[in-house]
Amino acid sequence: MTIVYTIVSLSAIGTLAAVILYFVAQKFKVYEDPRIDDVEKALPGANCGGCGFAGCRAFAESCVKASDLSDLFCPVGGNDCMTGVADILGMEAVVQTPKVAVVRCNGGCDQRPKTNQFDGASSCAVAASLYSGETGCQYGCLSHGDCVTACDFDAIHMNPETGLPEVIDDKCVACGACVDACPKNLIELRKKAPKDRKIYVSCRNEDKGGVAKKSCSVACIGCSKCFKVCPFDAITMANNLAYIDADKCKLCRKCVVECPTNAIVELNFPPRKPKTDLPPKPAAKTVEKAAAPKESATDSQTENNETK
Amino acid sequence: MSKLLTISPSPHVHTSESVNKIMYRVILALVPALVWSVFMFGLDAVRVTLLAVVACMGFEYLIQRFMMKEEPKITDGSAALTGILLAFNVPASIPSWIIIIGALVAVGVGKLSFGGLGNNPFNPALVGRVFLLISFPVQMTSWPVGIHAQTDAVTTATPLAILKEGVKAGQPIADLMHKLPSSIDLLYGNIAGSMGEISAALLILGFAYMLWKQVITWHIPVFVLGTIFMFQGGLFLLNPYKFIEPVFHLLTGGAMLGAIYMATDMVTSPMTHKGQFVYALGIGVITVLIRNFGAYPEGISFAILIMNGFTPLINVYLKPKRFGGKN
Amino acid sequence: MLKTFKIGGVHPAENKFSADKAIEKLALPKSVFIPVAQHIGAPAQALVKKGDQVKVGQIIAQAGGFVSANIHSSVSGTVKKVDLATDASGYPKQGIFIDVEGDEWEDTIITDDKLIEKFDTDSKTIIDKINAAGIVGLGGATFPTHVKLMPPPGSKAEMLIINGVECEPYLTADHRLMLEKGQEILVGTRILMAALGVNKAYIGIENNKKDAIGRLKELTASESSIEIVPLKVKYPQGGEKQLIKAVTGREVPSGALPIAVGAVVSNVGTAFAVYEAVQKNKPLIERVVTVTGKSVSKPSNFMVRVGTPVNELIDAAGGLPEDTGKVISGGPMMGKAIASLDVPVTKGTSGILIMPDQDAKRKTSQNCIRCGRCVTVCPMGLEPFLLMTVSERQIWDRAESDCIMDCIECGSCSFTCPADRPLLDYIRLGKGKVGQIIRSRKK
Incomplete structure (x- = not known):
């Protein structure tokens, strides 16, 4: 007899619950565009936030809502992924050139001597909020690795010898997490060139040339030599600092040779031929910056700047 | 330089x-x-x-x-x-x-x-x-007799177990009293039980040392033991035939060891004194419930583990009083 | 039963080595570097340029806004340059370099030590004089004093509290000042009371300075409007909110200023500076600085001109000890470690503390054992362990809802943590971030 009661009562409870659940589900039903799911499936699902949204789902929702995809781009999936998304939504994909993170500080332990020892929480953000850093350069890398912690793709690592982070180009998806994590704003997303070749000014020091040179031997001293030698107008000078526009740069490497402090870095190039037949320097361009020194021998360059 | x-x-x-x-x-x-x-x-x-x-x-x-x-x-x-x-x-x-x-x-x-x-x-x-x-x-649960005991038996029962058996068999407390050790024996630990829990007095001595060195505060042990005393005391007053007087419960089993050394484990107890009060109250109540109405004679370890589980919740809801705050 | 604040607090070792050392005047330095930002608020605008001759007390930088303060030359000589140099903040800051030549003062300044008790009680006159003299809070926060003396509309000051607590270990600058310049401080207090229009002032002093309490009690014996309040020793009693709570029992609401409970708090050093500004026309160009440390051969209290490099003070205190590991501008709980001994003494420098090697390094931080000591000692009733975690993980909304902005950065949590966790490091970081978020929301 007990077993009958049990079966009956349990069935009754089950039926009741099913009825309640059904009505509740009807009552609280939320319409969701089925395309959101489709778009989300087309995305890499890394939830890294590189697109500027809180995860892939949020990005998919924005894609579905958007009238065109020009402002939306998934840096992880790249163009292929966005073409897929565009197909689902029947829109035009906007092709963007792939990018890669570049660390713009070259001041390793040998080039940038320490002036004090930091002994707080091992975090760049904490150190930066406290003071200018362990070295004389207040713009340089703090070497506590916030960018490494921020990277979800294992694409950035500290080099124990130099104390500087290094990006593994193949792993980097240009999500921008390290760019946001760096309190010194050293990391930049630059256009990917063939064979991962890169030329960039590996310095953010805005001090006057003499001050910069004193604290770091590979600092950009704002001498404008690269600016003058560049045949493509890719280099701009601001605040005693040169900047190479990746869109304009044709990777000719003229500036690299010219830089007196080796602040301009070339990566993944074949070794140079012996420097016998360097092309003649182009005629001096009008220098917009008044502070820029006249063209002079490389050796006297720094002294020249220091007096200013 | x-x-x-x-x-x-x-x-x-x-x-x-x-x-x-x-x-x-x-x-x-x-x-x-x-x-x-x-x-x-x-x-x-x-x-x-x-x-x-x-x-x-x-x-x-x-x-x-x-x-x-x-x-x-x-x-x-x-x-x-x-x-x-x-x-x-x-x-x-x-x-x-x-x-x-x-x-x-x-x-x-x-x-x-x-x-x-x-x-x-x-x-x-x-x-x-x-x-x-x-x-x-x-x-x-096989408790060895002490090496100084004048008996041939190898094992014996803890006071709580004797109590539980007796109550289960329907004997009134008064009849059981002669089987149970005296409060003095309980205090200095001439009873059967787990290795460290038998001597209430020495555990209290350690408590005094920890208070002196400010390792722990008095709150949790006092709240736990206080709750056991109050709750058991209430039961005792309601029905002295079925429930034993509260001091017995304070001195037996793992009450002292649990309240002083285990419940106060910093990692698993709440941060604020308010939270600690709720936590200790829970331990005390669950202990008394298990000891009087549960299947096991002793319940403080279960009580502590259960309240450990509530600790994160207590930490979320019982915040310290903020300076200049409303509450 | 002595008064104190209710929740939290710690008892670091006091180590007040220089408590019985009278204030000495430090010899003039050869050159000074006077930063134009020595206060909270907008930096002052430099009025001098390279080659200018300046006198002691001459204004060399004009306040850059309402919440800002004038900067005066602390020496006489020639302006060498106006340039950047690292100050105690650890970042290069604009400032004025002056080569010292002689010691020629502005004519309007009365340089003798005679006590002048009578003053013009008009509030406006007093505040203008204080404003012109560039006086800021000398307890360390360096908030411009004239701003404090002008309560926002709708609020009314009921009392003045003079902060003679000096709860930071090691420091004795305020203690010595109260002992040696008691009468001047009391005149300064009366001036501040007149400026605020209040008729009650309390001077809160911790009970480890019995001689100062005795001296000021003796001086105010016949005066009912100024009351000396001895306080139980507990850090951070010198915090504005804690001091108000200790003296009056009133609690400043979260996010509000002391004026919300009718109190204005000023440091004893500030009261002395106010006296000098109003009665002697002397702008804020020098202050008392304690130079101390366990291995310092001659712990001292110096009257130092603003802009003097720190190494001159250390030399006068017997030189930098061999085993120096860290030099701190300020006290051990809230001071800033400095990387170079060339940084100048500024208006907010209350002490130079030299720590030997064995005390300089932190111990390795361990896992949080959730002992709750940080919660117990937090004088603001916060949960530092939680705030550190949410700041580390950048959960800013949670940090905000758990009142991170109430943190006064007293360091009690980091001090007391048995696992040596860098609690305040991260809380300070989170506070900065949450502050930014709140400001951007208001816009």
Whole structure:
């Protein structure tokens, strides 16, 4: 007899619950565009936030809502992924050139001597909020690795010898997490060139040339030599600092040779031929910056700047 | 200047307190009770304690070194403390292999699977003890008689077990009283029980030491024991035939050991005094309920584990009083 | 039963080595570097240029806004340059370099030590004089004093509290000032009371300075409007909110200023500076600085001109000890470690503390054992362990809802943590971030 009661009562409870659940589900039903799911499936699902949204789902929702995809781009999936998304939504994909993170500080332990020892929480953000850093350069890398912690793709690592982070180009998806994590704003997303070749000014020091040179031997001293030698107008000078526009740069490497402090870095190039037949320097361009020194021998360059 | 100056954020001075000091002080506070258990149970007590400590430290070292791949931190004293507390919670006659399993569960499951010291939601020693109690109920409840006892028996029953059996059989409390040890025996520990829990007086001595050294505050032990006293007292007043007077419950079983050394485990108890009050209230009430109405004669380890589970919730809802705040 | 604040607090070792050392005038330095930002608020605008001759007390930088303060030359000589140099903040800051030549003062300044008790009680006159003299809070926060003396509309000051607590270990600058310049401080207090229009002032002093309490009690014996309040020793009693709570029992609401409970708090050093500004026309160009440390051979209290490099003070205190590991501008709980001994003494420098090697380094931080000591000692009733975790993981909304902005950065949590966790490091970081978020929301 007990077993009958049990079966009956349990069935009754089950039926009741099913009825309640059904009505509740009807009552609280939320319409969701089925395309959101489709778009989300087309995305890499890394939830890294590189697109500027809180995860892939949020990005998919924005894609579905958007009238065109020009402002939306998934840096992880790249163009292929966005073409897929565009197909689902029947829109035009906007092709963007792939990018890669570049660390713009070259001041390793040998080039940038320490002036004090930091002994707080091992975090760049904490150190930066406290003071200018362990070295004389207040713009340089703090070497506590916030960018490494921020990277979800294992694409950035500290080099124990130099104390500087290094990006593994193949792993980097240009999500921008390290760019946001760096309190010194050293990391930049630059256009990917063939064979991962890169030329960039590996310095953010805005001090006057003499001050910069004193604290770091590979600092950009704002001498404008690269600016003058560049045949493509890719280099701009601001605040005693040169900047190479990746869109304009044709990777000719003229500036690299010219830089007196080796602040301009070339990566993944074949070794140079012996420097016998360097092309003649182009005629001096009008220098917009008044502070820029006249063209002079490389050796006297720094002294020249220091007096200013 | 040749030497580089150190730069760090303020404050630049630090108290001399450290995690290691806290752990070693708790261990020191447990020494009198340990000595008493050696006096009562002889070399068996030494065997169980040493084995538990060595096993806990050894498992901690091995797991941290080879499974978690981090620098072993066995010198912080927390593994040794877990070992001692585990040993205190088992009968002195327990077989060696059981205590080793207990140590593995305590350290491996109870502590390191959550990330090590500070991350464990439950008191590791109690996780080990409860695991053993459920897995090996016979060995965990056969209490050896003291080496000084004038009897031929090998095992005996704890006062709580005698009480439970009697009440189950429907005997009134008054009839049971002559079978139970006197309050004086309970206080200095001339009774059967787990190794470390028998001498209430020596445990209180350790409590006084920890208060003096500011290892713990008085709140949790006093609240727990107070709750047991009040609740049991209420039951006693309602029906003195069925419920024994409250002091008996304070002095028997693991009440003292649990309230002073296990419930106060910093990792698993709430942060604020408000929260600690709720936590201790829960422990006290559940202990009395299990002891009077449950299947087990003793319930404080379950009570502590249950309230450990509520600790994160208590921490979220019972915030400290903010300076200049509304509440 | 002595008064104190209710929740939290710690008892670091006091180590007040220089408590019985009278204030000495430090010899003039050869050159000074006077930063134009020595206060909270907008930096001052430099009025001098390279080659200018300046006198002691001459204004060399004009306040850059309402919440800002004038900067005066602390020496006489020639302006060498106006340039960047690192100050105690650790970042290069604009400032004025002056080569010292002689010691020629502005004619309007009365340089003798005679006590002048009578003053013009008109509030506006007093505040203008204080504003012109560039006086800021000398307790360390360096908030411009004239701003404090002008309560926002709708609020009314009921009392003045003079902060003679000096709860930071090691420091004795305020203690010595109270002992040696008691009468001047009391005149300064009366001036501040007149400026605020209040008729009650309390001077809160911790009970470890019995001689100062005795001296000021003796001086105010016949005066009912100024009351000396001895306080139980507990850090951070010198915090504005804690001091108000200790003296009056009133609690400043979260996010509000002391004026919300009718109190204005000023440091004893500020009261002395106010006296000098109003009665002697002397702008804020010098202050008392304690130079101390366990291995310092001659712990001292110096009257120092603003802009003097720190190494001159250390030399006068017996030189930098061999085992120096860290040099701190300020006290050990809230001071800033400095990387170079060339940084100048500014208006907010209350002490130079030299820590030997063994005290300089932190111990390795361990896992949080959730002991709750940080919660117990937090004088603001916060949960530092939680705030550190949410700041580390950048959960800013949670940090905000758990009142991170109430943190006064007293360091009690980091001081007391048995696992040596860098609690305040991260809380300070989170506070900065949450502050930014709140400001951007208001816009």
